[in-house]
Amino acid sequence: MNNCKGKILIVDDEKGLRLGTKRLLEDEGYIVSAAENGTEGIQLGTNDEFDVAVIDLKMPDVDGLDVLKAIKQERPNTVCFIATAFASYDTAIQATRIGAFGYIPKPFSPEEFIYQIELGIKQRKLIIDAHRLEQEREKNLLELANEKSRLNAIIKSINEGVIVINTNGELAYFNYSAIKLLGTNNLQIGENVLEFLPKEISDIVKKIFLSDTIMLKSYSTELSLKSENEIFLEAACTPIPNPDGSLAGVVIILSNITEYKKIEIIKNQFVSMVAHELKTPLAAVQGFLNIIKDESINLPPEKQKEYINRSCQRLKSLTDLVNDLLDISRLELKTKHREIVDVDLAEIVNATIQMLELEIAKREIKVERNVMDNLPPIKADVNEITRVITNLLSNAIKYNKPNGMITIDLNFSKNYVILKVKDTGIGLKEEEKNKLFSEFYRAKNEKTRGISGTGLGLSIVKRIVDSYYGIIDVESEYGVGTTFTVKLPINPN
Amino acid sequence: MITDKIKKILLVDDDIDLLEQNKTLVESKGFNVITAESSEEGFEKFKKELPDAAIIDLIMEQMDSGFVLCYKIKKTEHGKKIPVFMLTSATYETGFKFSTTSKEEKEWIKCDGVLNKPVVIEDLIAKLENFVYQ
Numbered sequence: 135m136n137n138c139k140g141k142i143l144i145v146d147d148e149k150g151l152r153l154g155t156k157r158l159l160e161d162e163g164y165i166v167s168a169a170e171n172g173t174e175g176i177q178l179g180t181n182d183e184f185d186v187a188v189i190d191l192k193m194p195d196v197d198g199l200d201v202l203k204a205i206k207q208e209r210p211n212t213v214c215f216i217a218t219a220f221a222s223y224d225t226a227i228q229a230t231r232i233g234a235f236g237y238i239p240k241p242f243s244p245e246e247f248i249y250q251i252e253l254g255i256k257q258r259k260l261i262i263d264a265h266r267l268e269q270e271r272e273k274n275l276l277e278l279a280n281e282k283s284r285l286n287a288i289i290k291s292i293n294e295g296v297i298v299i300n301t302n303g304e305l306a307y308f309n310y311s312a313i314k315l316l317g318t319n320n321l322q323i324g325e326n327v328l329e330f331l332p333k334e335i336s337d338i339v340k341k342i343f344l345s346d347t348i349m350l351k352s353y354s355t356e357l358s359l360k361s362e363n364e365i366f367l368e369a370a371c372t373p374i375p376n377p378d379g380s381l382a383g384v385v386i387i388l389s390n391i392t393e394y395k396k397i398e399i400i401k402n403q404f405v406s407m408v409a410h411e412l413k414t415p416l417a418a419v420q421g422f423l424n425i426i427k428d429e430s431i432n433l434p435p436e437k438q439k440e441y442i443n444r445s446c447q448r449l450k451s452l453t454d455l456v457n458d459l460l461d462i463s464r465l466e467l468k469t470k471h472r473e474i475v476d477v478d479l480a481e482i483v484n485a486t487i488q489m490l491e492l493e494i495a496k497r498e499i500k501v502e503r504n505v506m507d508n509l510p511p512i513k514a515d516v517n518e519i520t521r522v523i524t525n526l527l528s529n530a531i532k533y534n535k536p537n538g539m540i541t542i543d544l545n546f547s548k549n550y551v552i553l554k555v556k557d558t559g560i561g562l563k564e565e566e567k568n569k570l571f572s573e574f575y576r577a578k579n580e581k582t583r584g585i586s587g588t589g590l591g592l593s594i595v596k597r598i599v600d601s602y603y604g605i606i607d608v609e610s611e612y613g614v615g616t617t618f619t620v621k622l623p624i625n626p627n
Numbered sequence: 628m629i630t631d632k633i634k635k636i637l638l639v640d641d642d643i644d645l646l647e648q649n650k651t652l653v654e655s656k657g658f659n660v661i662t663a664e665s666s667e668e669g670f671e672k673f674k675k676e677l678p679d680a681a682i683i684d685l686i687m688e689q690m691d692s693g694f695v696l697c698y699k700i701k702k703t704e705h706g707k708k709i710p711v712f713m714l715t716s717a718t719y720e721t722g723f724k725f726s727t728t729s730k731e732e733k734e735w736i737k738c739d740g741v742l743n744k745p746v747v748i749e750d751l752i753a754k755l756e757n758f759v760y761q
Contacts, residue, residue: 414642421648421745431655444644 139163140185140255145175145201146217147193151240155188158244159251172196179205184212186254188238191218191225199225199232206233211261213254217242295388297321298374299339301381303328315388317361331386332357338371339384348373348381356391366395407574411455411589415448451588458590461521462573465597476511477519479551479622480544486523490531498537506545513625518598523553525591526618530557533616550604550621557617562610570608571596595620602626629752630657632759633710637661637678639669639696640714645744649682649714652748666696677705680755682742685715701737710739710758714746 142164146152149170156166167184169175172193179187179201187205191198202214216229219240226237235257238250289296295312299305305327313321321327328336334357342353352370359365368389376382422441425431433441480503487494487501494501512519530540534557543554562570569575574589599606603626610616636658640646643664650660661676663669666683673681681700685693693713700706740754 417744418642418644418648421645424745425648425651428655431651433651437651441647444647448644 138165140165140251140258141183142166142251143175143179143182143184143187143212144168145172145179145187145193145198146190147171148190155247158247162248162251164251172198172201175201176204179212180208183209185258186213186215186251188215188217188251191216191229199229202229202234203232211258211265213258213261215250215254293390295386297327297331297386297388298383299327299386300383301343302326303339303343306383312388315359315365315367315390317359332359332369335369335371335386338369339386342371342373342384343381348375348379350375352387364392365390366392404573408459411574412452415452415455418448419445419452455588455590458588458594461594462590462597465594465601472515472518474513474515477514477516478509478511479519479523479553480505480509482516482520482523483527483542483544483553486520486527489524490527493528493531494540497531497534499531499534500537500539502539502541504541504543504545509544509546509551510624512551512622514602514622518601519622522595522598522620525595526553526555526620529591529618530555530559530616533557533559535559546624547621549623551624553620553622555618555620556615558615561612561614561616562608563612567608567610571606628657629756629759633658633679633755635659635661635676635678635680637663637669637673637676637681639663639666639681639693640684641665642684645684649746652746653751656748656752666692669696670699673700673706674703678709680709680758681711682714682746682751683711683738685713697738710755711737712740712742712751712754713738714742714744 139162142159144152144155144159144166146155146168147170152168152170156168159166167178167182169178172195175187175189175193176196178184187202189198189201189205193201198216198218202216205212205214210233213235214233215236215238216225216234217238217240218225229237235254236250238247242250290309292309293311295315296307296309297305297312298307303326305321305323305325307323308321313319316332320330328339331339334355338353338355350373352372354368354370356366356368359367368391370387370389372385372387374382374385422445425433426438426441483503483505487503527540527542534540538558540558541554541556543552543556545552571592573593575593596606599620599622602622604620604622606621607619608616609619636653638646638649638653638660639662640649641664646662646664650662653660661672661678663672669681669683672678681697683693683696693715697711697713700711739758742751742754
């Protein structure tokens with residue numbers, strides 16, 4: 135009923151007037167209900183929502199004011215008029231107090247009546263609009279409050295510490311992480327915290343305060359705090375501008391970078407070790423060449439030849455070392471392209487033994503192979519698996535005793551192919567076992583002197599085995615021998 | 628001549644190539660050389676041969692084995708009388724910050740000087756002369 139001007143209720147015991155006004159209003163486009171007494175008026179007016187109600191003051195059953203009261207109680211937004219021929223100042227005030235919008239004195243002309251109804255409809259619209267606005271406002275306020283508490287909850291729960299300082303250096307906001315990271319309970323909103331914060335941070339904040347222009351970028355610093363454990367923090371300080379562009383304060387974000395620092399330390403140690411390991415063979419070669427070059431040293435020709443041979447050997451081991459380092463780097467960066475095919479471990483073991491034949495013969499070592507029937511192939515890269523087996527076998531030769539024995543077992547379980555390489559070599563001391571797979575670790579004792587190696591072989595083996603989700607294990611008895619067990623998944627996926 | 632004062636020098640290094648080189652270098656200047664490939668062997672030869680000087684590689688089997696040998700030698704009566712030098716390639720670029728510039732370090736590390744690798748023989752002789760004619 136979009137073209138309807140409004141819903142009107144007429145309550146009047148006087149039939150002519152009731153029907154007359156009804157017809158008049160219907161002609162104007164209103165929908166009109168009419169009640170012929172007070173009781174019916176209350177019934178209609180409370181059961182249905184009317185825009186406007188015109189209530190006769192004097193009715194035989196119920197007084198017009200009581201009808202008004204009843205309708206207003208149920209339908210507070212219905213605009214009510216009192217119509218009466220017995221107009222008095224007192225009843226007018228009384229009616230207004232109960233909630234009447236206006237007072238229509240009888241008799242009235244049709245124009246006057248329509249005019250009053252139009253006023254009532256306008257009022258009704260205002261009331262409805264006001265009501266809607268009120269509802270919207272409440273809804274918005276609720277959303278705003280929700281948004282605020284949501285933001286608060288987010289900032290409170292993040293791992294980064296958040297501290298906000300105003301231009302007076304007073305604490306305006308902080309979260310729990312800030313307390314945790316700074317290791318303090320002494321943060322108080324409104325207190326000057328510049329002197330309390332670590333100097334590295336307060337220096338930056340002061341610098342931001344002193345600068346003439348606000349640069350909307352962060353200024354970061356790293357600092358270490360010593361409590362029970364040393365922790366490393368990164369503090370990013372960012373100016374907060376006011377709408378007019380002036381400085382409102384500074385927000386400081388604290389991040390715990392201890393783990394990164396630890397990795398950095400490990401990396402630096404690794405670089406140091408690499409540098410040392412590279413320098414040693416270079417120094418040896420340089421030393422030999424210096425002696426050969428030195429005319430003041432009378433070096434017999436056979437010594438010269440020996441020194442050149444020894445230099446060549448050192449250079450070869452340097453090349454091995456560089457190659458091993460490159461392999462580790464490729465494994466770490468995962469840049470090496472893998473060609474996954476069916477790999478028969480027995481085949482690779484045979485090929486590797488053939489390749490190392492010379493060394494095996496030189497040390498008069500006996501090699502025994504036990505391969506289980508129906509050994510399944512594994513899905514892997516041939517070169518990587520060859521690398522694993524070569525490193526294990528060449529260790530078994532190098533660290534074996536002359537006339538020793540190497541036993542290679544290949545069998546399988548439901549999910550793994552299991553390779554065991556057992557030697558009768560010098561064995562490992564208990565404390566050496568744990569360090570065995572770390573870079574540049576070489577068991578150094580009276581028995582290993584003169585055995586060359588880069589110290590990276592087993593570290594590479596472990597990286598490869600790990601990358602296939604395999605397992606490598608070592609059992610050893612010092613002076614008796616060592617057994618390496620490698621379990622490789624038949625299908626890593 | 629320094630060789631009149633110092634005749635026999637003990638060289639200890641677990642890198643057999645460097646040991647050979649230093650032996651050749653030191654012998655070329657007229658000294659007698661005894662070599663050892665480990666700190667244990669070094670201490671045995673020191674007690675047996677009673678050398679007039681010792682040059683010990685800092686890092687052998689263990690990080691501090693050179694120091695330990697030096698300390699053991701300096702605790703003996705004979706060790707107190709002779710110059711003991713540590714041989715090291717541990718410089719700043721390898722990350723092992725090592726020097727004997729501070730008083731504390733000198734007191735703790737009982738050696739009489741540090742020689743950098745590779746050994747410059749003139750440097751060694753200058754250090755020996757410095758010790759003997761002090």
